[in-house]
Amino acid sequence: MGRYIIQRLVSLIPIIFGISILVFTILHLVPGDPASIMLGTNATPEAIQALRASMGLDKPLVTQYLDWMGGLLIGDFGQSVHTGEPILPEILKRFTITLQLTLFATLVGWAIAIPVGILSAVRVHSPLDVIVRIVAMLGISVPNFAIGSLLLLILSLYFGWFPPIDVVHFWDDPAEAVKVFVLPAVTMGIVLAAGIMRMTRSAFLETLDKDFIRTARAKGNNQWKVVIGHALRNSAIPIITLAGMQIGYLLGGSVIVEQLFSIPGLGQYILDGIYQRDYPVVQGGVLFIALVFVLINLLVDIIYTWVDPRIKY
Amino acid sequence: MKKRFLSILLALGMVLSACSGGGQEAAQTPQDGGQTSPSEAAGPTELIVGAEQDPVGFDPHKVPAASSVRIYSLVYDSLTRLDSELNVIPGLAKKWSFSEDGKTITFELHEGVKFHNGRDMTAEDVKYSFERILNPDTGSIAKSYFSSIDTIEVPDPHTVVFKLKTPDSAFLANSSSAYASIVPKEVSDLNTEAVGTGPFMMEKVESGQYVLLKKNPDYFIEGEPGVDAIKFQIMKDEAERLAALRSGRIDIAQVSADFANLLKDTKGVAVKSYQSMEYSYLGINVNKKPFDDPRVRQAISYAVDRNAIAEVVWKGEAALTGPIAPAQTAWALDTGSYPSYQTNIEKAKELLKEAGYPNGFETVLETASTYPDMVETAQMLQQQLQQIGIKATISQLEWGNYIETWKSKDMTMLVGRNTSGIDPDRSMRFFFHTEGSANVWNYSNPQYDELVQKALEATDQAERKKLYDEAQKLLVEDAPNLFLASPKRFYAVSDKVEGFEPTAAGEVYALVKTSKKN
Numbered sequence: 006m007g008r009y010i011i012q013r014l015v016s017l018i019p020i021i022f023g024i025s026i027l028v029f030t031i032l033h034l035v036p037g038d039p040a041s042i043m044l045g046t047n048a049t050p051e052a053i054q055a056l057r058a059s060m061g062l063d064k065p066l067v068t069q070y071l072d073w074m075g076g077l078l079i080g081d082f083g084q085s086v087h088t089g090e091p092i093l094p095e096i097l098k099r100f101t102i103t104l105q106l107t108l109f110a111t112l113v114g115w116a117i118a119i120p121v122g123i124l125s126a127v128r129v130h131s132p133l134d135v136i137v138r139i140v141a142m143l144g145i146s147v148p149n150f151a152i153g154s155l156l157l158l159i160l161s162l163y164f165g166w167f168p169p170i171d172v173v174h175f176w177d178d179p180a181e182a183v184k185v186f187v188l189p190a191v192t193m194g195i196v197l198a199a200g201i202m203r204m205t206r207s208a209f210l211e212t213l214d215k216d217f218i219r220t221a222r223a224k225g226n227n228q229w230k231v232v233i234g235h236a237l238r239n240s241a242i243p244i245i246t247l248a249g250m251q252i253g254y255l256l257g258g259s260v261i262v263e264q265l266f267s268i269p270g271l272g273q274y275i276l277d278g279i280y281q282r283d284y285p286v287v288q289g290g291v292l293f294i295a296l297v298f299v300l301i302n303l304l305v306d307i308i309y310t311w312v313d314p315r316i317k318y
Numbered sequence: 319m320k321k322r323f324l325s326i327l328l329a330l331g332m333v334l335s336a337c338s339g340g341g342q343e344a345a346q347t348p349q350d351g352g353q354t355s356p357s358e359a360a361g362p363t364e365l366i367v368g369a370e371q372d373p374v375g376f377d378p379h380k381v382p383a384a385s386s387v388r389i390y391s392l393v394y395d396s397l398t399r400l401d402s403e404l405n406v407i408p409g410l411a412k413k414w415s416f417s418e419d420g421k422t423i424t425f426e427l428h429e430g431v432k433f434h435n436g437r438d439m440t441a442e443d444v445k446y447s448f449e450r451i452l453n454p455d456t457g458s459i460a461k462s463y464f465s466s467i468d469t470i471e472v473p474d475p476h477t478v479v480f481k482l483k484t485p486d487s488a489f490l491a492n493s494s495s496a497y498a499s500i501v502p503k504e505v506s507d508l509n510t511e512a513v514g515t516g517p518f519m520m521e522k523v524e525s526g527q528y529v530l531l532k533k534n535p536d537y538f539i540e541g542e543p544g545v546d547a548i549k550f551q552i553m554k555d556e557a558e559r560l561a562a563l564r565s566g567r568i569d570i571a572q573v574s575a576d577f578a579n580l581l582k583d584t585k586g587v588a589v590k591s592y593q594s595m596e597y598s599y600l601g602i603n604v605n606k607k608p609f610d611d612p613r614v615r616q617a618i619s620y621a622v623d624r625n626a627i628a629e630v631v632w633k634g635e636a637a638l639t640g641p642i643a644p645a646q647t648a649w650a651l652d653t654g655s656y657p658s659y660q661t662n663i664e665k666a667k668e669l670l671k672e673a674g675y676p677n678g679f680e681t682v683l684e685t686a687s688t689y690p691d692m693v694e695t696a697q698m699l700q701q702q703l704q705q706i707g708i709k710a711t712i713s714q715l716e717w718g719n720y721i722e723t724w725k726s727k728d729m730t731m732l733v734g735r736n737t738s739g740i741d742p743d744r745s746m747r748f749f750f751h752t753e754g755s756a757n758v759w760n761y762s763n764p765q766y767d768e769l770v771q772k773a774l775e776a777t778d779q780a781e782r783k784k785l786y787d788e789a790q791k792l793l794v795e796d797a798p799n800l801f802l803a804s805p806k807r808f809y810a811v812s813d814k815v816e817g818f819e820p821t822a823a824g825e826v827y828a829l830v831k832t833s834k835k836n
Contacts, residue, residue, distance in 0.1 A: 036719045041722065053453060157558060167561055167565035273554075
């Protein structure tokens, strides 16, 4: 197991290297450079040139790449060309915010999805099952920004409530943090729940059809003992896989919800970077998310072995 | 053991879901939140302004982004200021005088003005600031405003003398720009350390969240500012700003015409508007065929229905405009005086026929996808041009790409928006002089160049006005750009706010005069 983890971690190096080249090349191929975007249609050519020089963009691309990589090796993600601020602290700061939002959303998602998914599988083809499937379909189809806007609109218009506008961390003030994160988390959680609910339902249906379940029932176990004691663990692998992937996506892909609720997370940071062609920010941010994604997958693989002892690495 | 743990976990999930998960929290919190007044957590008079963009640095000489300007303009002062009618009034300079030949300007500075770090502001700082602007290494956007400066002299700590190469009648107006802020010479990185003489001091910057400014207790203008603190709260989504305003979390937000309409009957919120200095335009590359023929450009001008654009794109909340936006009442001409600005399809067809295109032609309209108004304007133009046989395909460009196209001088027809600027010199010379930095249309007319140069050097106001009138007419006739509409801008303001009267002179002017009820 230890060897496996080390192997996986070592394999990160070529992945990161590949991603770095890819991001760097794609970004620099896109037309528009930070200097002219900053100066807009008010610019004089000299001003653009001077700004480019002060941002270090007049150097050859290879030099720029090597400078950046050189920095990365010693843990220096560079500085934003726009604000001149170092990038790594900003990424970490924003990542902690996105992480809290993601975990809260996941909690909301699971709390809805797993029990409902199980119920739906146990009572397959019942009216409850049909309703659950329709709601899940809706949850998957309606984009999260629509759900978020609706929640915001209804609460502010009819109840005069609006979440606090400054982000508070859970570890500083849990109650206030819940107020800050609850709407975006519910928005994201609803969409999450739909997917997990469907996966839970089908995984359980498959398991409940297995011989060992029939045996368990034949031994006189009641319904809940069978479902929780026997079926749950055996259905967990696909659910965990999906949940792991979802967390990974949420960490990088919660941009729209962050935008909607003014949550200054990592996704928004990178998106702004893209609009402003702030190369170091986008490069650093994407690399960081890739890293986190790989680590989460690793974590999911480790959880597999715990849930299903037959899996060995 | 593991089994038991798992079942506890699951049971917990069940209980949570029985309480309908996050939904319950969402339903409960409104009551808690509803009772919290927005000013409860903050100081006695803190004005919260909903800002749509994160600022990208605070160096007034280097950063032109509107999201930054609105903030650093409150931290710094310039030599002069504009009042609500756009007249130049004293700023850091209490008075000034011109020499007989118009080539020397002497500014007398206020005494006892302090930078936020406690040091007295002197004439040396003014000299340093202007030299910094003029230094090509700074990459200052205002460098071209002050190209007439030859030398700067400091005879005593409160007098600055600018010697000019040529008379420059735009100098006073340009020196009121935030890009010409006076900065202290000892601060090396103005992006990280914003130290000015302005009405507010930089208190805290939380990137992606807010910028907090605190009142400067030693501000040299008596009675300003009216509030103890201003917080620019970053809220990128307009619907969110609207909801926050309705529920009292923020006090002021700029909103679109559509949203202003929605807010009209909202209790506790007033909508204020002003005629902006911006205008939308259709830019034409005069080197490209068939646009190198002035008759083709004229034909397009006759085919365009500017009123329809103002009505549809700006919901009727826009004025028709010529080369100088109508907010500059002293300089702008009534568009009624331009024959080609009255829609006349027959005349347009005739001109096209004369130019050798009786059946029209195919072309491209480029615009930025980032701004819905630009895209809508392009769509309106597309329909209108179709009436005279010009089939235009719209090409929507992402902002960075759009700027590249604008710079390239190789566009075909470009739909965009400009800011007229506070002095007609900018609207005229900067955008359309043969050597004008922003003349990307390849437009060149010696007669026009002479007129705008003469106007810049004219010391007599009436003479200057006459020259600009002539230049505007000439420009409209040559039509390298078709000027379309100048939109109104809207602010939604909570009724706790007093004295906030936005004008074309800018948000800053309005904000320093604003106070707030508790």
